[in-house]
Amino acid sequence: MQFIFLVKKMIEQTLVILKPDALVRGITGKVIDRLESKGLKLVASKMMMLNEEVLKQHYSHLVDKPFFGGLVEYMTSAPVIVQVWEGKEATSVVRLMAGVTNPRQAQPGTIRGDFAIDIPKNVIHASENYEIAKQEIARFFNDSEIYSYKRIDEDMLYE
Numbered sequence: 661m662q663f664i665f666l667v668k669k670m671i672e673q674t675l676v677i678l679k680p681d682a683l684v685r686g687i688t689g690k691v692i693d694r695l696e697s698k699g700l701k702l703v704a705s706k707m708m709m710l711n712e713e714v715l716k717q718h719y720s721h722l723v724d725k726p727f728f729g730g731l732v733e734y735m736t737s738a739p740v741i742v743q744v745w746e747g748k749e750a751t752s753v754v755r756l757m758a759g760v761t762n763p764r765q766a767q768p769g770t771i772r773g774d775f776a777i778d779i780p781k782n783v784i785h786a787s788e789n790y791e792i793a794k795q796e797i798a799r800f801f802n803d804s805e806i807y808s809y810k811r812i813d814e815d816m817l818y819e
């Protein structure tokens with residue numbers, strides 16, 4: 661009983677944004693397939709157009725950078741798909757799967773390493789850490805938009 665509690669405690673939710681290049685290039689399915697195959701669970705998903713106001717919040721650490729204007733232009737150039745993924749240590753798992761920011765330096769096998777070549781067009785946003793993930797999820801989703809269900813392979817995926 662106590663063991664089950666410990667495993668459950670490490671189950672996190674994290675925010676992913678499939679960025680405009682993922683939609684325009686038709687590779688959203690490939691990215692989602694990787695996250696599903698890993699054993700992560702999609703618990704919320706919606707398509708939207710981002711705007712400068714929300715990007716100033718979401719990328720508040722970058723507002724003063726010279727590339728911020730270009731970043732806004734890119735992130736508002738087409739719709740995005742905003743998602744919440746759930747799993748054991750999901751935030752660090754998705755960050756690792758995304759790869760580093762500059763896709764030319766991202767390892768082959770990562771999403772950015774395999775599908776992108778130049779910033780800012782690096783296909784996916786993934787929350788930096790668990791605290792930030794909680795803030796980012798709240799920015800885009802109400803509690804009622806985040807679902808709870810059991811994956812059929814859950815007992816096999818988890819020890």
Ligand code: UDP
Nearest residue numbers: 722727731760761779780781782785786788
């Ligand atoms: N970005 C950019 N130039 C930079 C750094 C970042 O265009 O020098 C863009 C890129 O799309 C990146 C996003 O801004 O994914 C957010 O930057 P951050 O440093 O938070 O990187 P991330 O967490 O996405 O890896």
Ligand code: MG
Nearest residue numbers: 785786787788
């Ligand atoms: Mg970041």
